Amino acid sequence: MKPIVDKExxxxxxxxxxxxxxxxxxxxxxxxxxxxxxxLCGLCVDACPDEAIDMPEVIGPATDDIESYKGVWVVAEHxxxxxxxxxxxLLGAGRNLADKLGVELAAVIIGDQLQEAAExxxxxxxxxxxxxxxxxxxxxxxxxxxxxLTELIEQKRPAILLAGATAMGRSFIPRVAVAVGxxxxxxxxxLDIGEDGLLYQTxxxxxxxxxxxxxxxxxxxxxxxxxxxxxxxxxFDTQRQGVVEAFAPSAKAVASRVQVLETVTLAQExxxxxxxxxxVTGGRGLQKAENFxxxxxxxxxxxxxxxxxxxxxxxxWMPYSHQVGQTGKTVSPxxxxxxxxxxAIQHVVGMQGSEIIVAVNKDPDAxxxxxxxxxxxxxxxxxxxxxxxxxxxxxx
Amino acid sequence: MHIVACIKQVPDAKDVRIDPETCTLVRQGxxxxxxxxxxxxxxxxxxLRDEYGGKVTVLTMGPPQAEEALRxxxxxxxxxxxxxxxxxxxxxxxWATSLTLARAIIKLGPVDLVICGKQAIDGDxxxxxxxxxxxxxQPYTTYARRLELQDGGLLLAERxxxxxxxxxxxxxxxxxxxxREIGDPRMPGLKxxxxxxKQEIPVMGAADLELNPEEVGLQGSFTQVVRVFSPPPRCDxxxxxxxxxxxxxxxxxxxxxxxxxxx
Ligand SMILES: Cc1cc2nc3c(=O)[nH]c(=O)nc-3n(C[C@H](O)[C@H](O)[C@H](O)COP(=O)(O)OP(=O)(O)OC[C@H]3O[C@@H](n4cnc5c(N)ncnc54)[C@H](O)[C@@H]3O)c2cc1C
Ligand SMILES: Nc1ncnc2c1ncn2[C@@H]1O[C@H](COP(=O)(O)O)[C@@H](O)[C@H]1O
Numbered sequence: 001m002k003p004i005v006d007k008e009x010x011x012x013x014x015x016x017x018x019x020x021x022x023x024x025x026x027x028x029x030x031x032x033x034x035x036x037x038x039x040l041c042g043l044c045v046d047a048c049p050d051e052a053i054d055m056p057e058v059i060g061p062a063t064d065d066i067e068s069y070k071g072v073w074v075v076a077e078h079x080x081x082x083x084x085x086x087x088x089x090l091l092g093a094g095r096n097l098a099d100k101l102g103v104e105l106a107a108v109i110i111g112d113q114l115q116e117a118a119e120x121x122x123x124x125x126x127x128x129x130x131x132x133x134x135x136x137x138x139x140x141x142x143x144x145x146x147x148x149l150t151e152l153i154e155q156k157r158p159a160i161l162l163a164g165a166t167a168m169g170r171s172f173i174p175r176v177a178v179a180v181g182x183x184x185x186x187x188x189x190x191l192d193i194g195e196d197g198l199l200y201q202t203x204x205x206x207x208x209x210x211x212x213x214x215x216x217x218x219x220x221x222x223x224x225x226x227x228x229x230x231x232x233x234x235x236f237d238t239q240r241q242g243v244v245e246a247f248a249p250s251a252k253a254v255a256s257r258v259q260v261l262e263t264v265t266l267a268q269e270x271x272x273x274x275x276x277x278x279x280v281t282g283g284r285g286l287q288k289a290e291n292f293x294x295x296x297x298x299x300x301x302x303x304x305x306x307x308x309x310x311x312x313x314x315x316x317w318m319p320y321s322h323q324v325g326q327t328g329k330t331v332s333p334x335x336x337x338x339x340x341x342x343x344a345i346q347h348v349v350g351m352q353g354s355e356i357i358v359a360v361n362k363d364p365d366a367x368x369x370x371x372x373x374x375x376x377x378x379x380x381x382x383x384x385x386x387x388x389x390x391x392x393x394x395x396x
Numbered sequence: 397m398h399i400v401a402c403i404k405q406v407p408d409a410k411d412v413r414i415d416p417e418t419c420t421l422v423r424q425g426x427x428x429x430x431x432x433x434x435x436x437x438x439x440x441x442x443x444l445r446d447e448y449g450g451k452v453t454v455l456t457m458g459p460p461q462a463e464e465a466l467r468x469x470x471x472x473x474x475x476x477x478x479x480x481x482x483x484x485x486x487x488x489x490x491w492a493t494s495l496t497l498a499r500a501i502i503k504l505g506p507v508d509l510v511i512c513g514k515q516a517i518d519g520d521x522x523x524x525x526x527x528x529x530x531x532x533x534q535p536y537t538t539y540a541r542r543l544e545l546q547d548g549g550l551l552l553a554e555r556x557x558x559x560x561x562x563x564x565x566x567x568x569x570x571x572x573x574x575x576r577e578i579g580d581p582r583m584p585g586l587k588x589x590x591x592x593x594k595q596e597i598p599v600m601g602a603a604d605l606e607l608n609p610e611e612v613g614l615q616g617s618f619t620q621v622v623r624v625f626s627p628p629p630r631c632d633x634x635x636x637x638x639x640x641x642x643x644x645x646x647x648x649x650x651x652x653x654x655x656x657x658x659x
Contacts, residue, residue, distance in 0.1 A: 036483055040613075046626075175536075178491065178526075184521075210624055210625070217620065257535035264560040266560035277658060302659055326432060327432055374647060375633060375636065376647065391659065
């Protein structure tokens with residue numbers, strides 16, 4: 001299979017030849033020709049100024065009785081009954097999709113002793129909550145939680161299922177997708193219902209340098225994960241009514257071959273990296289571990305989290321769990337403040353989804369300034385204390 | 397102990413980018429590299445082999461050029477490499493990819509442990525590892541930073557979570573995805589480099605895996621990319637000038653205007 005070139009529209013301009021990462025396109029007699037090296041990445045489709053290239057359609061077998069799949073589901077993530085904010089954000093997004101389709105919005109919560117959490121999900125927009133409780137499900141376990149969700153999907157048949165792209169969601173949702181035999185789009189930043197009633201899932205690829213819109217036309221449910229902080233959290237409505245429906249998972253589903261021996265929650269003074277509205281990151285410009293105090297001070301002051309570049313982690317100034325970038329975490333806070341960070345592409349791909357990016361660097365030519373909204377050319381040891389002082393002054 | 401490390405050849409991130417001047421996608425030939433996360437998968441496999449004995453096979457699905465990626469890992473001391481390559485595999489989504497890899501692992505069998513990288517940097521999906529486990533119907537864990545084999549064919553793994561970490565145990569055969577903390581990849585050795593150049597790398601296609609063309613590649617995929625476009629560029633940059641105090645004041649004002657919480 002190859003992209004389809006419309007010979008009428010193609011002008012032989014060669015834009016597709018240039019963009020093709022595997023050199024699979026040639027212009028022969030002023031018409032683009034795709035050879036067997038094509039990996040169907042789709043870059044040429046967008047590059048074509050004349051809309052002459054189209055991707056072939058997926059024709060995989062459809063889910064049986066596809067029309068019987070109805071409703072939008074949100075998988076609620078929680079830690080010991082405390083619901084993760086991404087689940088509320090997803091209820092907001094899910095509500096919007098459900099209203100467009102004129103269907104019910106349901107939340108699923110799996111664990112033990114979750115009545116209160118279930119009520120909360122209704123307040124944030126769920127019409128119905130499927131409550132799967134069992135003492136054996138109290139601790140999160142990829143296998144049992146995936147089994148239970150799979151069972152529930154097979155019985156209740158939702159058309160759309162959304163989950164958080166957290167460490168937990170990214171770990172067990174892909175297993176569910178394969179178990180029910182459907183497609184899954186990771187890390188969506190935009191979800192919408194098309195005129196055809198399908199879920200249009202838009203996500204970044206290549207570290208956010210490219211956006212792609214993805215459909216799952218023939219299988220149900222259409223599954224997507226969404227990163228924390230991407231969707232807006234709806235207001236809590238104490239008056240909202242909804243149904244809590246208990247679901248008793250089978251003994252087989254509750255069993256897991258994986259045993260969780262120990263769960264360690266590391267206490268953090270500052271907010272958690274992937275959930276914070278503000279991330280303050282320090283790079284090698286900090287010069288030594290002790291100097292991270294200034295980064296922590298700024299983070300604490302604005303209720304933010306502390307990030308680090310790989311260089312800083314390699315130096316042992318900060319633990320790996322704080323690393324932002326290609327080989328670290330991807331963050332998309334409202335504000336990303338990079339201090340003493342050069343802006344290597346491997347760092348930038350982990351933070352360029354942030355709403356506002358600010359960099360402080362004494363080198364005016366640092367590449368980080370290519371991706372900022374606000375640039376501050378300054379010595380961070382002068383600028384950050386001045387920033388702290390000003391924020392404190394304005395507050396008092 | 398037979399360990400399979402799954403690696404993927406991906407375009408180098410530094411080549412696929414937006415030109416800050418013109419705000420368009422940079423259109424130039426893109427280099428292919430081994431997915432950076434997959435070096436840790438290979439290293440994890442080699443360390444287990446060195447400690448407990450056995451062999452490591454590196455597996456990739458990709459175009460014929462992906463053979464180059466396999467040779468790079470052979471130079472580290474990997475025992476065998478297998479390339480899954482077939483026109484029919486092109487355009488595979490994570491479902492079709494994990495199905496194809498799972499079939500190959502069964503063919504290569506018996507395999508005790510499959511190790512994947514945390515995610516591939518082209519798609520960033522992190523779905524192939526857990527998907528493989530589902531196709532193989534094996535237990536699995538993700539984001540592992542320490543692996544240990546225990547008596548009775550058990551695998552102990554320490555994994556990173558959003559809140560801290562977790563210690564899990566499962567029987568082999570199993571699937572794990574690993575992160576950088578598992579240990580930095582070793583350097584290629586001279587002896588291995590020589591061997592890497594010459595070693596025969598078997599190539600398997602859909603027919604060898606007894607998969608129908610409808611089960612693999614784009615045809616066997618459930619998701620379809622319908623549009624690819626450049627993200628809205630961030631080209632409204634403002635440089636804040638003045639003494640540090642003035643710069644700080646300007647910044648706070650801008651952030652307050654934008655209603656950044658915490659300020
Ligand atoms: C496969 C691969 C994966 C990688 N993954 C990641 C990743 O996940 N995350 C990541 O961050 N990196 C990653 N890197 C590394 C990346 O390429 C860069 O090396 C790294 O991000 C640089 O870190 P830095 O900005 O802290 O250090 P540097 O590049 O050394 O930059 C320091 C900056 O601080 C400025 N500075 C110095 N002193 C001051 C001062 N007093 N005031 C203000 N500014 C000052 C300097 O002008 C300079 O711009 C990866 C690399 C590779 C090859
Ligand atoms: N085509 C492939 N061939 C071999 N391994 C792959 C392939 N695609 C993905 N993987 C493995 O699965 C991991 C996760 O990839 P992904 O789900 O694409 O983010 C990678 O780090 C690899 O270990």
